[in-house]
Amino acid sequence: MQLFPCPFCGPRDETEFHYGGDAGNARPDGAEVPIESWTNYLYLRSNPKGTAREIWVHMSCGEFFVMERDTVTHKVLSSTALGGEHAA
Amino acid sequence: MTRRYSALSLFKEGLAGQTGWKQAWRSPEPKPTYDAIIIGGGGHGLATAYYLAKNHGITRVAVLEKGWIGGGNTGRNTTVVRSNYYYPESVELYGLAHRLYEGLSKDLNYNVMLSQRGMVNLCHSTAEMEIGARTVNAMQLNGIDAELFSSEDVRRVAPIYNFSPDARFPVFGGIWQGRAGTARHDAVAWGYARAASRLGVDIIQNCEITDFIVEGGRCRGVQTTRGAIRAERIGMAVAGHSSVLATKAGFRLPINSYALQACVSEPVKPILDTVVLSPGCGVYVSQSDKGEIVIGGGLDRVPSYAQRGNLPKLETVIAGLLEMFPIFGQLKLMRQWAGIVDVVPDSSPIIGPSPLPNLFLNCGWGTGGFKAIPSGGTLLANLLATGKHNDISRPFDLDRFASGRLIDEAAGSGIAH
Numbered sequence: 087m088q089l090f091p092c093p094f095c096g097p098r099d100e101t102e103f104h105y106g107g108d109a110g111n112a113r114p115d116g117a118e119v120p121i122e123s124w125t126n127y128l129y130l131r132s133n134p135k136g137t138a139r140e141i142w143v144h145m146s147c148g149e150f151f152v153m154e155r156d157t158v159t160h161k162v163l164s165s166t167a168l169g170g171e172h173a174a
Numbered sequence: 175m176t177r178r179y180s181a182l183s184l185f186k187e188g189l190a191g192q193t194g195w196k197q198a199w200r201s202p203e204p205k206p207t208y209d210a211i212i213i214g215g216g217g218h219g220l221a222t223a224y225y226l227a228k229n230h231g232i233t234r235v236a237v238l239e240k241g242w243i244g245g246g247n248t249g250r251n252t253t254v255v256r257s258n259y260y261y262p263e264s265v266e267l268y269g270l271a272h273r274l275y276e277g278l279s280k281d282l283n284y285n286v287m288l289s290q291r292g293m294v295n296l297c298h299s300t301a302e303m304e305i306g307a308r309t310v311n312a313m314q315l316n317g318i319d320a321e322l323f324s325s326e327d328v329r330r331v332a333p334i335y336n337f338s339p340d341a342r343f344p345v346f347g348g349i350w351q352g353r354a355g356t357a358r359h360d361a362v363a364w365g366y367a368r369a370a371s372r373l374g375v376d377i378i379q380n381c382e383i384t385d386f387i388v389e390g391g392r393c394r395g396v397q398t399t400r401g402a403i404r405a406e407r408i409g410m411a412v413a414g415h416s417s418v419l420a421t422k423a424g425f426r427l428p429i430n431s432y433a434l435q436a437c438v439s440e441p442v443k444p445i446l447d448t449v450v451l452s453p454g455c456g457v458y459v460s461q462s463d464k465g466e467i468v469i470g471g472g473l474d475r476v477p478s479y480a481q482r483g484n485l486p487k488l489e490t491v492i493a494g495l496l497e498m499f500p501i502f503g504q505l506k507l508m509r510q511w512a513g514i515v516d517v518v519p520d521s522s523p524i525i526g527p528s529p530l531p532n533l534f535l536n537c538g539w540g541t542g543g544f545k546a547i548p549s550g551g552t553l554l555a556n557l558l559a560t561g562k563h564n565d566i567s568r569p570f571d572l573d574r575f576a577s578g579r580l581i582d583e584a585a586g587s588g589i590a591h
């Protein structure tokens with residue numbers, strides 16, 4: 087069992103967390119969004135081998151946050167609340 | 175010198191002290207140019223090379239593998255072969271693979287030990303029985319063999335299942351495919367490698383791609399740890415590492431890589447002669463010819479490139495297994511491992527041209543690539559030879575994510591991944 091750090095609750099079991107996608111994948115805005123932008127936003131993923139910046143949700147407290155993680159070693163590099171405050 | 179495998183050659187070699195067996199495939203030095211390069215020496219890559227040579231007469235072909243052939247997901251799956259899918263496009267795709275598997279041992283002159291022992295997807299409620307009936311109807315309409323099993327039918331094929339009145343997941347029936355079964359996974363890789371090598375294909379192991387050679391906006395070859403190798407047609411079949419290569423080629427794919435784990439018990443005497451899948455327990459299980467109980471389940475929920483599974487998922491899978499078969503409570507687990515699978519939002523593969531001209535894709539099989547090896551190879555070979563789709567591969571093009579014509583087979587695996 088790996089422990090993930092929730093910026094609000096501290097280290098908790100990995101089973102309490104759910105993966106929420108790439109960090110920084112912003113929804114396209116505006117009236118005329120080209121189809122490539124929608125495809126990019128909805129489907130295409132960076133899926134990096136190595137350091138990844140990801141959105142996670144701690145299902146116990148319901149908070150979303152950004153976790154930086156190595157996808158090969160599973161080492162957690164940082165865990166930050168969305169907006170930047172409450173860094174653990 | 176024994177080149178062809180048969181009962182007679184086995185007998186003769188027995189008399190001659192087993193001295194005449196030849197190496198099954200050549201290990202040549204890479205040439206500077208080929209007509210086609212295939213990246214990835216797993217089942218799909220090796221099958222592609224074989225069908226390029228056999229169906230299209232293109233034999234100046236190299237298969238480049240960063241490790242050893244069949245050492246990735248081809249050697250890590252639970253060896254199930256089936257075609258019990260819902261949509262007509264999927265049925266064409268997996269049906270082709272299933273038919274090719276049935277003739278594969280003869281075609282390759284290599285025993286892949288296909289054992290069509292049948293498979294049952296269990297239904298645990300009246301609602302699941304209704305969905306089961308719908309699936310069976312769809313499969314029959316699409317020309318795939320399927321039968322709706324009653325609880326009694328399931329008891330007949332899997333009497334050791336937990337049929338007690340207080341079972342957490344009682345059996346109302348199931349979806350039966352009699353032609354489904356298992357095959358020897360290593361033999362599929364080795365058989366394709368041997369057959370392709372004999373047709374002139376170069377299989378080059380320990381040769382990792384470091385970059386693509388792009389000239390005039392087209393892919394013209396690859397840089398590897400064993401030097402530059404050029405070709406006008408390049409295919410990639412690298413499963414969980416598809417995004418890594420796509421990044422080198424300058425595009426992104428609708429793929430997340432996850433670890434899918436499996437495990438086997440110590441070998442025991444024959445007790446389970448079919449494949450059983452329980453969506454409720456999240457487990458599929460069969461018994462290998464050696465006697466091991468082969469157990470698989472859902473994905474680890476953490477995106478990963480580490481070829482090892484995590485403990486919480488293993489615990490879930492084993493708990494599910496014991497709910498299905500309390501008799502297995504005494505078994506000792508012998509090995510546990512994981513492969514990195516390329517998961518796509520609609521759980522269907524991506525087969526077709528990539529955004530980089532001359533580079534073609536065979537990826538996105540997610541948790542179920544083994545059963546599709548013969549068709550994945552046939553279709554990528556066709557793309558490399560002709561540059562065009564055929565009717566079977568067309569629906570699986572990467573463009574479906576822009577057009578919205580997804581083929582959602584989320585239920586096709588039978589497990590909520």
